Amino acid sequence: xxxxxxxxxTWSSAVSDPAVIRLKPLPLVLRPRYQYMKQVMTTQSSxxxxxxxxxxxxxxxxxxxxxEQYWGRSVFFRGIxxxxxxxxxxxxxxxxxxxxxxxxxYRLSPEEIFRAASDVHDLGIGxxxxxxxxxxxxxxRTVAALARRIKTELGLAxxxxxxxxxxxxxxxWRAAGADRYLLKMETFLEANFRFLRPDSSPAxxxxxxxxxxxxxxxxxxxIILGLPGETGETDExxxxxxxxxxxxxxxxxxxxxxxxxxxxxxxIPHPDTPLAxxxxxxxxxxxxxxxxxxxxxxxxxIPVTSALGLLGxxxxxxxxxxxxxxxxxxxPEQVRAGYxxxxxxNDSAETPVSRAKRLMDAVARAxxxxxxxxxxxxxxxxxx
Ligand code: SF4
Numbered sequence: 001x002x003x004x005x006x007x008x009x010t011w012s013s014a015v016s017d018p019a020v021i022r023l024k025p026l027p028l029v030l031r032p033r034y035q036y037m038k039q040v041m042t043t044q045s046s047x048x049x050x051x052x053x054x055x056x057x058x059x060x061x062x063x064x065x066x067x068e069q070y071w072g073r074s075v076f077f078r079g080i081x082x083x084x085x086x087x088x089x090x091x092x093x094x095x096x097x098x099x100x101x102x103x104x105x106y107r108l109s110p111e112e113i114f115r116a117a118s119d120v121h122d123l124g125i126g127x128x129x130x131x132x133x134x135x136x137x138x139x140x141r142t143v144a145a146l147a148r149r150i151k152t153e154l155g156l157a158x159x160x161x162x163x164x165x166x167x168x169x170x171x172x173w174r175a176a177g178a179d180r181y182l183l184k185m186e187t188f189l190e191a192n193f194r195f196l197r198p199d200s201s202p203a204x205x206x207x208x209x210x211x212x213x214x215x216x217x218x219x220x221x222x223i224i225l226g227l228p229g230e231t232g233e234t235d236e237x238x239x240x241x242x243x244x245x246x247x248x249x250x251x252x253x254x255x256x257x258x259x260x261x262x263x264x265x266x267x268i269p270h271p272d273t274p275l276a277x278x279x280x281x282x283x284x285x286x287x288x289x290x291x292x293x294x295x296x297x298x299x300x301x302i303p304v305t306s307a308l309g310l311l312g313x314x315x316x317x318x319x320x321x322x323x324x325x326x327x328x329x330x331x332p333e334q335v336r337a338g339y340x341x342x343x344x345x346n347d348s349a350e351t352p353v354s355r356a357k358r359l360m361d362a363v364a365r366a367x368x369x370x371x372x373x374x375x376x377x378x379x380x381x382x383x384x
Contacts, residue, residue, distance in 0.1 A: 056288060063291035063322040066298040071324045075368045076301065076378030077360060078127040078159065079120030079330040082339040082346075083108040087133025089163070091186075092196045093224065095270040095340040096133040102272045106335040107137060110146050117150050119330045119353050123360070126376035127157040129182065129327060134163035143169075144176035151177040157377040159220070164200065164208045174215045179379075181212045182220035184263060188253040189246060192229050209257070218380045220301075222263030223250045225289050226281030247289050251296040260380030261301040261325065264289050268307050268342035283311065287319065294322045299381035301325045310344050313359070317366045325378065326363065328356035 084107045087096040095103060108116070113130065120128045128150060132138070147158045160173060161182035170181070185205060187193050193202045212219050230246035254262055266286045269276050281289075286308060293302055303325035309316045316326070329336055329346050330353070336346040348355050364370055371378075 056284070056291075059288065059291045059295070060322065063294035066294050067302075067322050067324060070299045070381055071301075073367065073369050074324060074371050074375075074378075075320055075363050076127070076325045076376065077123075077125045077356070077370065078129050078303075078325060078327045078378070079117075079123065079125045079356065080129040080131055080327045081108075081113055081116040081120070082131050082329060082331040082336065083113045083116075084132035084135040084138065085335075085338045085340070086135040086137065088136065089134050089197070089199050091200075092198070092274045093227065093267060093270070095272060095342060097273060100270075100272045103340055104338045106338045107135070108332070108335070110142060112332065113146060114149060116330050116332055116352075117154060117156065121154040121156055123330075123353065123356055124372045124376070125156075125356070126372070126374070127159060127180075127378060128154075128330075129159040129161055131161035131182070132163075138162075140165070140169040140172045144172045147173055147178045148176040157379070161220075164205060167211045170208075170211050170215055170217075174217060178217070180218040180220065180260070182261065182263075183209050183212060184220070184222040184224075184265075185209070185250075185253070186222075186224050187227055187230065187246075188223070188250045189230060192227060195229070196227060213257075218260040219257075220261035220263065221254060221257055221259035222261075222265060223247075223254075224265050224267050225286060226267040226279075228275065228278050247292060251292060254293075255296055258297070259300060261303065262293055262297050263303050263305060264293050265305045266307050268310075268344070270340070270342050283315070287322075290319060290322050301378060301380070303327055307342060313362050316359075317362065320363065320366070320368060326359060328352070328359055330356060 085096055085103065085105045086107060087094070087098055090097045090099055117128045117130075130143075130146070143160070143162065147160070150156055150158055157179045158177065159180040159182055160178050163183070173181075183205070185193075185202075187196065188202075190202050193200075193205075197205075209219065209221065225247070227246075264286070266281050267275075267278065268280050269278055290302060290304075293300075302323040304316050304319040304323040306327060306329065308319055309326075320326075329339075331339060331346065333351055336352065339346055350358065360370055370376070
């Protein structure tokens with residue numbers, strides 16, 4: 001069953017022209033004030049506090065040991081190509097929401113997407129992630145043809161992250177060879193879901209996820225950590241952790257779904273969204289949540305998200321002690337700043353290829369293994 005959307009007029013833009021379409025910006029006076037995540041998310045003292053606390057040290061050590069038990073010292077890279085910043089939905093926390101008129105939008109053509117996937121291949125990375133806002137401009141057959149071409153000509157594992165689509169579309173993509181699908185619930189608190197994702201529903205998203213599982217995709221799921229309304233009052237053991245209680249609910253739900261990848265993405269306020277003034281969680285809260293996720297689902301792939309990566313490579317490397325996946329963006333540099341799900345994403349002055357390569361070198365220098373060939377695909381854990 002397909003869903004119909006009211007499409008913005010700007011969708012008539014040529015796919016082959018990645019030129020940015022600059023819509024009329026919001027008047028400055030209407031833009032809420034905000035602080036970038038680096039200012040609100042962490043301080044050196046809060047980081048020290050995390051590792052100085054004996055409780056946290058024990059938690060971290062338990063998670064670190066489980067990560068090594070399942071994945072050794074391997075770090076799996078997935079090259080992400082964010083091919084459209086258009087979105088038909090209006091999630092309150094996301095810079096791609098359709099009502100964000102300040103955002104410069106872009107779409108890439110299938111050929112441009114394939115060229116970016118070729119960069120992923122040439123870097124020796126075994127998986128490409130094709131991601132976009134929910135943009136039905138790309139019909140199911142276009143996506144299927146792209147997945148098939150990437151599988152045939154590049155031999156990469158293909159992950160799709162295109163949001164909620166019909167069962168038939170998912171089936172077509174699976175038949176075309178797509179291996180994995182990333183569909184994060186974002187929050188398992190139903191009322192919060194309805195508030196934050198006003199044009200979706202928990203039931204519809206869960207049904208889409210169930211479809212993907214039935215079709216045999218390796219499924220990724222996850223949450224945004226620190227959303228409004230997600231406090232610790234439901235988990236007395238974590239009173240000091242402002243997101244601990246909600247996290248317990250999220251992790252219990254995720255254990256039932258048993259995703260092959262589990263992402264804990266810290267909330268970062270975007271200035272052009274209704275949540276511009278809501279703070280990010282602090283670094284200790286994020287690290288603790290990642291450790292708890294590893295303990296809850298020890299064999300899952302757990303990415304160190306690009307949002308956390310904004311804090312710097314030293315924090316990213318530290319987080320890899322419990323996480324095991326990195327997803328550098330290989331979106332072409334002419335457009336990639338337009339994939340503004342949060343401020344600062346894809347802001348690097350380096351080219352995408354050089355940034356990814358430098359990250360791979362930094363990870364290897366830190367003593368991790370970066371597997372290549374079939375092992376570098378980072379497939380789901382299978383019991384030996
Ligand atoms: S979170 Fe996803 S569905 Fe929601 S507005 Fe952003 S890109 Fe669109």
